[in-house]
Amino acid sequence: MKDIKGKLTILFRQGYCTPQIARIAKKIKEASTTIHYNIKKMEKDQIIKTYKAVFDxxxxxxxxxxxxxxxxxxxxxxxxxxxxxxxxxxxxxxxxxxxxxxxxxxxxxxxxxxxxxxxxxxxxxxxxxxxxxxxxxxxxxxxxxxxxx
Amino acid sequence: MKDIKGKLTILFRQGYCTPQIARIAKKIKEASTTIHYNIKKMEKDQIIKTYKAVFDxxxxxxxxxxxxxxxxxxxxxxxxxxxxxxxxxxxxxxxxxxxxxxxxxxxxxxxxxxxxxxxxxxxxxxxxxxxxxxxxxxxxxxxxxxxxx
DNA sequence: CCACTTATTAGAATAATCTTCAATTAATCA
DNA sequence: TGATTAATTGAAGATTATTCTAATAAGTGG
Missing domain, CATH: 3.30.70.920 (Lrp/AsnC effector binding domain/regulation of amino acid metabolism (RAM) domain)
Incomplete structure (x- = not known):
């Protein structure tokens, strides 16, 4: 057994996730490139620190x-x-x-x-x-x- | 102005993110399908509740x-x-x-x-x-x- | 008001990624 | 052991992110 789940929890605790641009674009009815641009800006401006998982x-x-x-x-x-x-x-x-x-x-x-x-x-x-x-x-x-x- | 950033913060507070399977696969040197399988299992078992952003x-x-x-x-x-x-x-x-x-x-x-x-x-x-x-x-x-x- | 810069929005094409599927291997337990 | 379930993997297909280019809108200072 490789304990992949254990490794994943360590990684997901702090990051290794990413936004779902296409899904957001549908949700708020904007072009996906617009979403993309805004997200990249928020990342560059350090408004968004990271994307991570929340566990039970x-x-x-x-x-x-x-x-x-x-x-x-x-x-x-x-x-x-x-x-x-x-x-x-x-x-x-x-x-x-x-x-x-x-x-x-x-x-x-x-x-x-x-x-x-x-x-x-x-x-x-x-x-x-x-x-x-x-x-x-x-x-x-x-x-x-x-x-x- | 459409305040896209405002809408994004609302969505990202609780979800609308997803794991970076390919990046994880490289990091821990496993097949990406293996990572995929394990993540889906953790989601199904409700070990992972959601993926979200952390803000400044x-x-x-x-x-x-x-x-x-x-x-x-x-x-x-x-x-x-x-x-x-x-x-x-x-x-x-x-x-x-x-x-x-x-x-x-x-x-x-x-x-x-x-x-x-x-x-x-x-x-x-x-x-x-x-x-x-x-x-x-x-x-x-x-x-x-x-x-x- | 005008020229200029910066921020925002979009479409099309490319690059990368996720996801499904079928097959193989490993683990579990009666 | 043998039957059953769970975990791992590669190849192919479907979806998505990203880049590039360009147009539009908003803000700035003369």
Whole structure:
């Protein structure tokens, strides 16, 4: 077995998709070259970042989902992005935001289960600069990435 | 002016994209028919929900982003999904989760600016069943939908 | 108002891609 | 083992994206 599906999920998580120009042209009744021109412009202007797949994450071993609210050390206030940039490449992390209020950093994290999430916290989150975290576990996901589940 | 870009953003928010089979086939060195077969299977099994675009949301009038932490009324504990299902179709809402802990409902919301967000809160969030909300505004988004920005 | 530049829209032709089909190989399980 | 299902593959056909050229519309500055 070649585990092609596993490879596909990795690729589709971030890209390897493309717009359906002909289908859109029919839908909004414009010439396909017009659609093409507009899309290429949006890509060039970096309005569109990428095209990607959205999964039923339960079915690709990412069934556990949690929001991680973090407080960062006052030492790091001058540049919270230092911490964020260390996290950004981590493939379990769906989103990273620097925020107002009690929690300066909010992560959305996906893992296979709570055990794998615990490993993630120990390995990734427990680092200099983060002084307190609160995990809010998702019991049921109804919508993600603008897609109802 | 036909505002084709506007129509495209609406379509691309949820779909109208498709996998790049030939490109993937080259990348992982398999026959394109094999890739095709596996993708169709993943779609049929609902492992893949859709293919969509990810935007630089600042550039499509959705620059404001906030997490909305909600407490729901004890009356609604028996079925928190009632509330969630009312919200699910709202296009400003990126994600909806029913969660553990102090906040039973977490929304991720996008709007043009704080003014538009305020209108959203008044119109959508202020409803029977939600007894307290706390907005955590994003000051800087570093990653969203698994895509570094 | 005019000349000039830039953005947008289109048709036709080409290049590339997806999709179907039939056949082969691999995996599963009684 | 043998029967059944699932996965992989190459060749052919159907569909689609892309390029090229040109026309039109919108915006800019004199």
């Amino acid at each position: 994450y339960k079915k690709i071993d990412l069934g556990y989902c949690a929001y991680v609210l973090c407080q960062i050390s006052p030492d790091e206030y001058s540049n919270p992005e230092n911490i964020a940039n260390d996290l950004i490449k981590h493939e379990n992390i769906e989103s990273i935001d620097i925020c107002t209020g009690d929690w300066e950093l909010i992560l959305k994290v996906r893992a296979k289960d709570q055990d794998e999430y615990y490993l993630f916290v120990k390995k990734v989150i427990s680092r200099r600069g983060i002084i307190k975290i609160q995990t809010v576990s998702s019991l049921k996901q109804l919508k993600t990435e603008f897609i109802p589940l | 949301y600042k550039k499509i009038d959705l620059g404001y982003c906030a997490y909305v932490l909600c407490q729901i009324s004890p009356d609604e504990y028996s079925n928190p999904e009632n509330i969630a299902n009312d919200l699910i179709k709202h296009e400003n809402i990126e994600s909806i989760d029913i969660c553990t802990g102090d906040w039973e409902l977490i929304l991720k919301v996008r709007a043009k600016d704080q003014d538009e967000y305020y209108l959203f809160v008044k119109k959508v969030i202020s409803r029977r069943g939600i007894i307290k909300i706390q907005t955590v505004s994003s000051l800087k988004q570093l990653k969203t939908e698994f895509i570094p920005l």
